[in-house]
Amino acid sequence: MSQAKIIDGNAVAADVRAAVASQITILRAGGAPLPGLAVVLVGADPASQVYVRNKNKRAAEVGINSFEHYLPAETSEAELLGLVERLNLDPQVHGILVQLPLPAQIDAQKILEAIHPAKDVDGFHPFNVGRLVTGGPALVPCTPLGCLLLAKRELGSLSGKRAIVLGRSNIVGKPMAQLLLRESATVTIAHSRTHDLPEECRRADIVVAAVGRPEMVKGDWIKPGALVLDVGINRIPAAEPGKTRLVGDVAFAEAVTVAGAITPVPGGIGPMTIAILLRNVLEACCRLHDLPFAE
């Protein structure tokens, strides 16, 4: 039985952060401003609070200034729009991230579209989505960009490779498919209405699983030697009563015996997301100040 290479997302993410840190040091020595990230959290969702704290800690480590805005759960849409507008105008802020989900009284799309596209480090603004699709410089959503970076590190050129993206969300599936297409892969986008998903998967040299269904992708769905990128983060009951554990969208124990390389959960795509966010803040800062950005 073969054994896939297990991709160490923590190690690659550390490389990305180190590259961001060194670029910031060089730019600062040349008199560039301190890159700044504003993170806005509405409400007290514990998972989001942990995530935001982690982002701020990582930002500080690479030399990015972070500004935290914790707003009460009853914040109105107008109040949040007002804050976004102030951040759009704030010269110390180069990246704005509004943590999702937002409370029901706030239209999330309206907020995302209010963020200035040049500061849209999540890459969710229709301007950046359009740029990604049509070509040209764009801020790209962090999780799919992290997947693309890992795929290129593993495979080099993706040109002509068959790729399947499982999931068509705006934050993962659709931008992932566009990024793969931009690299000249032959891309299939699958979703809940796709017929014979296992057979579609078996044709793919690259499988990106982003469905939010614990261990849905089985070992016999994977083409021998394929690259498997597991975006899913699912919490399921553990063997020990009362405990839980994290699993991906791929049945790892099965797939690892078939794939050529695979990301684990946790420790695969997850750590890449924050590292790419920091990279996006640096990119946004460089573009806003007409400074060179090393891709």
Ligand code: NDP
């Ligand atoms: P969404 O729920 O927005 O989208 C899920 C997609 O999967 C939909 O397009 C849906 O199809 C499709 N889908 C659901 N069930 C099936 C099925 N049985 N067969 C085929 N397709 C199916 O999820 P997200 O894109 O936001 O997230 C996906 C996963 O990635 C989640 O586990 C999430 O936690 C994780 N995630 C991880 C991140 C990280 O940093 N590692 C960041 C973001 C997300 P349809 O459109 O037809 O309904």
